[in-house]
Amino acid sequence: MLDPSRNPLLLWDLSFLLILVIVAAAGIGGLYYRKRRSEERLVRKLLASSWVWTNRTLRSELHQKDPRPALEAVQGMRINLKGNLERLPEESKAAQPVREMHEACLRFLMQVGSLPADGETGLQPGKWAAGGGYRLTLEDALIRLRNALEAGMNQLQEAYGIEKLPPSETNEEG
Numbered sequence: 001m002l003d004p005s006r007n008p009l010l011l012w013d014l015s016f017l018l019i020l021v022i023v024a025a026a027g028i029g030g031l032y033y034r035k036r037r038s039e040e041r042l043v044r045k046l047l048a049s050s051w052v053w054t055n056r057t058l059r060s061e062l063h064q065k066d067p068r069p070a071l072e073a074v075q076g077m078r079i080n081l082k083g084n085l086e087r088l089p090e091e092s093k094a095a096q097p098v099r100e101m102h103e104a105c106l107r108f109l110m111q112v113g114s115l116p117a118d119g120e121t122g123l124q125p126g127k128w129a130a131g132g133g134y135r136l137t138l139e140d141a142l143i144r145l146r147n148a149l150e151a152g153m154n155q156l157q158e159a160y161g162i163e164k165l166p167p168s169e170t171n172e173e174g
Helices: 008-058 068-087 095-112 133-160
Strands: none
Touching: 008 068, 008 133, 068 095, 068 133, 095 133
16 A cells, blocks of 8 residues: 655645645635625615516506506516526526516516507596506506515515515505
């Protein structure tokens, strides 16, 4: 058997191999850390934009005058969520909640996508017919969408240890 104390070249080879393993492990660890930080930054940005859309657009009273701003906001949110979903690694903790939020936007758009245009029954220029079927459909869809988005945001905040964003001043009493 070879004795490293009698063969300095063998000791050097073993030391070099150990250093190589340590450097490789540090490099892999650093790459994982950078990937994780990048993913967390992406989730933080997604949460901030989702909070703005949910609290300023989807909770406001704008849809009572005209549904188009809400529809446009949800379409923009859907596109943003899809882009973020494509950037996330499949094994990411964020993938499932983001996917569910994206699907909630799609369901909303399918449910209210056939709303009448200006001048058609139920929607008059500048105002909805109070209590009309289309308005009730939109309001029901908004409630479902808000709930789904808030659930997804809560999952993301919990998974990444991100502090909850402040409640909106337009929050509905309920």
